[in-house]
Amino acid sequence: MIKFQNVSKCYGHTAILKNISFDIKQGEFVVLIGPSGCGKTTTLKTINRLIEPDNGKIFIDGKDITKANPVELRRTIGYVIQQIGLFPNMTVEQNISIVPKLLKYPKQKCQEIVQDLLALVDMPYEENAHKYPTELSGGQQQRIGVLRALAASPPIILMDEPFGALDPITRDSLQEEIKRIQKKLKKTIVFVTHDMDEALRLADTIIFMNNGKIVQMASPEEMLQNPADSIIKSFLGKHMDNGNGVPKLFAEDFMKTKVFKVPRTSRTLECIKLMSSKDVNSLVVLNDDDTYLGTVSIEDIKALGKPGKEIAELVTNDVITVSRKEGAQIAFDKLLSSKSNYVIVLNDNQTVAGLITRTSMAKALGEALWGEVL
Amino acid sequence: MSGALLEGILEHMAIVSIAVLISSVLGIIMGIIAYWVRFLDSVILWVSEVLQTIPSLALLALLMIIFGLGDITMIVGLVLYALLPIVSNTYTGLKNVSPHLKDAARGMGMSKMQRLFKVEIPLSFPLIFSGIKIALVNSLSVAVMGVLIGANGLGTIIYRGIQSRNMMNILMGAIPVVIMALVFDFGMSKIEKKLIKRTK
Amino acid sequence: MSFIEFVSKNYNEILKSLVRHIELVGISILIGILISIPLGIFLTRHKRVAGPVLALAGTIQTIPGLVMLGFALVLIGIGMLPAIIVLTLYAILPILRNTYTGITEVDKSYTEASRGIGMTNMQTLFKVEIPIALPTIITGIRLSTVYIVSWATLAGLIGAGGLGDLIWTGLSTYNTKYILAGAVPSAILAFILNGLIGLLERILTPRGLRRSRI
Known part of the structure; x- marks a missing residue:
């Protein structure tokens, strides 16, 4: 579905991405993780061309994304960010239906989409559609942020530390919801986080990055059992010290x-x-x-x-x-x-x-x- | 001619400095009262805003009815005109001093006056200073209108130039005004930045 | 002759001056808006020139109104045209500065989100940046208007008419009634316009951006 081929990116003299290659399958939940500055967010943003790589190619469904118009490309890829970025001048309904409207869907359909999506996260339409973002809690705001990304039913969704600013309990329930939604709607999700707990919980495949390179790409179980590098061990170790972060033991x-x-x-x-x-x-x-x-x-x-x-x-x-x-x-x-x-x-x-x-x-x-x- | 210019500059400066000095004392006191007496804050801020809304020529002309022609009218006019930035900056500055510091000062057993002079005013001084800067720069420009109500200053030279349609004369009066405004704006902004650094 | 008698006798002249005053203010604010909002938006897209342009506009602002009218008188002559040019120059800075800072200060998360979900630059500008910056831009228009009502009282000096004419007559003939007839309406005009635009500011602030009062 998504294919990275020898992708590199420099800012000045610092190389952010060094010859990255990997494949993501249709319907896969992939988590990019690593220490800050490892290139995970840069990798994510090259997928919807918010950042253009210096070298290498990225393919979606076999098509080179540089051949597509970036604006149109982004409309076919959902995008969720940590700061949520719900437009404060628009209601919940307007925020969710913004991409369908950009794509000129008929009005009736836009409203149906909003109703269906709000039902998906148990936020009744009548109660919530006409609220403004400031009238919602942080967790509700990010739920709407996720729905906005889902609205035009893009096959791929990019999420940049989407739950990083939420309290642990809210984060927990949102993780559960996103996993459920992903399975139900069969989306391909690329998710950036620095929280190993979150990665282990959500991922089908974890891509561990450090210094602009992929250190290990593996399933959570495999990474737990055979961490490829000491830095991954330290991420897992830190994770084990987190109280509930005891490794999966039976x-x-x-x-x-x-x-x-x-x-x-x-x-x-x-x-x-x-x-x-x-x-x-x-x-x-x-x-x-x-x-x-x-x-x-x-x-x-x-x-x-x-x-x-x-x-x-x-x-x-x-x-x-x-x-x-x-x-x-x-x-x-x-x-x-x-x-x-x-x-x-x-x-x-x-x-x-x-x-x-x-x-x-x-x-x-x-x-x-x-x-x-x- | 250069003697008249120097005289004009000095008179201009004198009128503006006296006015801004009075306005600063008055404005800071009003700001403190607004901060201390809760129900007065909106009244005080409203009055100083209304004063600045009145067109300057109208304000000066009305004051002339009371104070007659001359420098006094101009100074009174400038004082009233300069109040808003000083009052509102003093009020906002005092209000925005971190509540933790206010609590700490209270906890150490400082009286209301001690808190004001030892903690609240020193911490909000950069903002108060910025209000005075705005007042001063505005006043330099407004003071040119003194000539219309019989006050001295650079306005006299400019007005003479207008009457004789002499560009040179207008410029001779205008350039010092603009230079003074820019110099004070620049210099006081520098000081303001240093003050901010020190209270951070 | 009491002030009331004076007003009823000179009713037409006062009204004519008031209307002329409003004309001067209205026209120059309108031109000022048409110049400074697009210019302000342009500057947010070309930040390198923003500094010099804003500094220049700020310097123009420090030139006393009397001086500007003097220039206009010498260079263009008397009448409404030089007055409107000068007033427009004064109208530009507050609107320009507020448009620029209003849009610049729109939180980066909104513009990143809008780009990320596939808005074009124009869509980002009109659907996100301008609506969020609108209250700040209107504050700029309000400040400009109050300024212009004030400086327009000087327009009488170069034969453009307006309420300044009455004040001017009053000052040069020591006639208190003329001063009052010009000063009071001009103050009220400034006051009303300030209030009205302030109201507009509140109405046009998107509900989601209004500060919740707790």
Whole structure:
């Protein structure tokens, strides 16, 4: 959809973009991120020709954009900026319908567009269309800013740190909305930010830039797992220190896989022997098809067990289970609220993957924060 | 002729300086009153604006009915005419002193007078000074009309030139006026910038 | 003879002077607007020449009205034409300066947004910059008008008529009634025009730009 081919840009003697090349696919949500001055905003602005590159070519749908009239090009690309830039002399309706009007859409259609778009962000038309930007909150203003970019249904939308000036709660809900809108309307979005949290949350693909070059272009998961450079690590690290910015960890990352399992047909005596030899005080009991049945503890066996009986009779189900793809935080909550000292982690087919104890949890957390712990 | 020119310049300067001096004292006091007494601010600002709206010749002619012909009428006219920029700049300056600094001064136990003289006036002085500059530059130009109500100054030379349709005479009176206005504007703007830097 | 008697006796002459005064002011303000608004817009597009042009206009402003009328008298002669030329010159600066600063101070985010969404330069000017700068431009027109009403009282000196004629007669013959008959209407005229244009300023300020009063 968008193709950069060896694009360079200098201001005086400083090179802002150094031979940038990349491809963006139709419907992709691409986030440009990097330290300030890395060239991310310049890259964005070359797409709608607010900045003209010195060298290289940019293609949209295979067409060289320098062949198009810049004004007409911009009308086919939505544009949202951090300062919002809603025209203060126009109402919400006039602001949203400005590009359709520039494109000479009939009046009736302009109004329909405004109604449809306001409905998209849950701002009732009657209540909001005739307000002026100053009468809206910051979050509402930027919602209208996004709608203005969507109005002529451009296939591509450029967003230059659009949520940077908003408070965290408003930013959160706008991020959610833009992701939802993007999926629903299948837009290609190029989004500039310096907030890794935002990038990880929104992007299909993250392009990390530094000193006018692309350091890494990858999916959020891949970037988290294999950051290509120390500067990316420091961006991710900073992001991990941000409280809620803990990297995506799952129950499986915390569990220990060394679990003592017995079939439901085992005898009580066998179980006691196993427990004492391995120095544990409970066992996981499995069905015949190896799926999870429950647990049995040494106390239960001592209190109720009769020698020679099948262990299945003594199995209890009061230990909490989580699936291995459960978020770490949920597993953590379950562990803390559980009466037993552990939770069982199950595979998708209900077989036992491992268990999380308070010790394994602490160890894994330590590793996530400070690297390998002995 | 050069003696008459020098005399004209000196008279012109004297009338303007006396008027602007009086206007500054009066204007700053009015600005402070407007700042202190809330319900008076719009009245005081309105009066000084109305005074400046009155056409200068009309104002001078009306004053002449009261004060007669001569320098006094001109000075009174200039004082009234120069009030607006000084009053409004004093008022705005005092009003815009950061509320934190005002609170701090209050917190240190300064009286109303101490706050005014030690904090509020020093901090708003650049703006007050700018008001005085505007008043002075305007007054230099308006003072030329003194000749029409029997006051002295460069207007006498200019008017003589007009009556005799002598371009040289008009220029001889006019050039010093324009030069004085530009010099004061330039010099006082420089000082203003330094003052701003110091209070920043 | 009381002032009232004087006014009723000279009613026609006073009215004629007032009408002439309004003519002088109206014509020169109109020409001033036609020159300085386009010039101001031009300067915002060519900032390099803006400094010198504004400085020149500022210098013209410091030349006393009496001097300018003197020039006009010597160079052109007596009558309405030289008066209107001089008054127009005085009308230019406030409107020019306010047009220039009004448009220059339009927040960059608006012009960037308008360019980014595909407005041409003309569309940006007429749909965004001028509407936002309009209150400032009208303030300039108001200031000019008050100036011109004032300087127009001097036009009587070069035979252009107007209320200044009456004041002038009063001053040269020590006739208080003539002074009042000229000074009072001219002051009221300035006052009314100032108020009316101020009102226009408020009406033409887009609702979204009016300061919310809390």
